[in-house]
Amino acid sequence: MFLAIATFWTAWVFLSEWRRTRCLGAAVLGGVLVTWGVHHLTYPLLRGKNAWNPWGYYIDILLVLGVAIGILMLVLDELQRRRSELESLSARMVGQHEEERRRISLELHDQSAQVWAAVKLQLGLVRERAPEALTPAVDRVLSLVDSGIRSIRGVTTHLRPPLLDDLGLVPALRALVESFAEETQLNISFDAPATVPPVSEEASLALYRALQEGLANAARHSGATAAAVGLSVTGRELMLVVTDNGYGLPRPGADPARDGVPTDAAPSYGLTGMRQRITALHGSMDLQSTPPVGSGAALTIRIPIGHHAQS
Template structure:
């Protein structure tokens, strides 16, 4: 029975019972109405309203359960579907909602793929400009300062040496930013070498000790999947350095079943009750692009664990 007919039937039962009582009860209504008659009529109205409210509560309970289930669905965790009800007359709304989730997940995956592709293209452009234009300009300034410092008298030479060191530090920072924007080592040497370089860079510039367990001989991943793994590792280590107040983090890449697993464990203060920020949601969006599962939860020894499982059997990930 559909929800409409269930509610109609409940109201028909209440109104039918009230009509039957009026027809067969010995109660009559005088003009003007007497106090006992008014009390009986008001009491009957109250009973009818209470019965109607109780029956409607029973009839609409499946919709309330459906509403609670809908509020827990998150498009960044695909595959969540409402189970078809065994009873309650809401099979059609549940089916429509599940169909809507199918469409939304497909559209979101497509739009995320386009957005992230555009973002990576912009990263490569900015990285090239930093390396080719800003980097070359700073190199020219560095050489000019060195030439002037070599010819300057001693009191001025020391100050020029300080300027030279400042320019050299700026040049190193520009190169580091260019590498973060476009991991050339990932394209040239592979995922393990890129993660090794990333861990070394984070440890050098943040002071956080990074322990590595990067296995060789892993199942092959496509370029898109490797980039997703690298970006999620980059974001995870950046979050540890900025927010976790950790002293040690372990970065692991290993094979598990038919997939590749990236694991990041830190000894920081954990996530607590803070809502997921843009960084974590961006990690989830990247994981969706290659059908990977991303789990962020408290670590076994405190802190936070980031666990990314990337399947290796997807056609889109094959080179």
């Protein structure tokens, strides 16, 4: 009797948990324990009439299996809940990171760039009134100011690409490819449809950052001389593929010096942040390299369209 009461109480605890969380594992455990409690109540009575022998033992085994299944379902549900919490936390961190980028970009554009522009204007006035002997020195200062202004514009564009807001995803990616090819002398091809289905601001930023990181790895770590960027729509997914003809990824157990691969040919830590961005959007990231050494690497990003479409 005591064992039956303890079993019923445990079943009540799990059923209360099921009502609170709607966890299927808790419901299964509650149902199994209720059945087991009834079994504990009836088993002594029926065993005296030889009605449960040997079936009572078989039922015990089945109930133990039911408890094991319920516990497994509870564990899987908890793992899924923790994973959802991590994805939500990652999404919030990415959002805060982008908001900070936006704030810094606006401050640089609205304050620092204007100060540099005012300095350039004043230097222009000084140049007009300065003696001829000072003109070369003023010109050098003006050149430095122009370099500073270009640097600030480059930083603000990197922090928050204005083309994403002004023209959309495809033109922004195309402009990034052209700018990167000009800066690094990397031969980069770009293939994309004229238009793509609308996606959220978060998805557009994730793809833009992914392309930034993919091209940076191709230029700085892989020793590539050429790269190809492709954007396509496959079903309900937007797929971005970045390939290069560099060294590829180091093989497990390989000797970089023996293979002629630079020690910094491995992907940078920026790939970790990229994966977090993509995962937060329920997308996937795949980085592969095909032997032999020198065949290059392929970065593939997939982001669902339906869950992130703009209204």
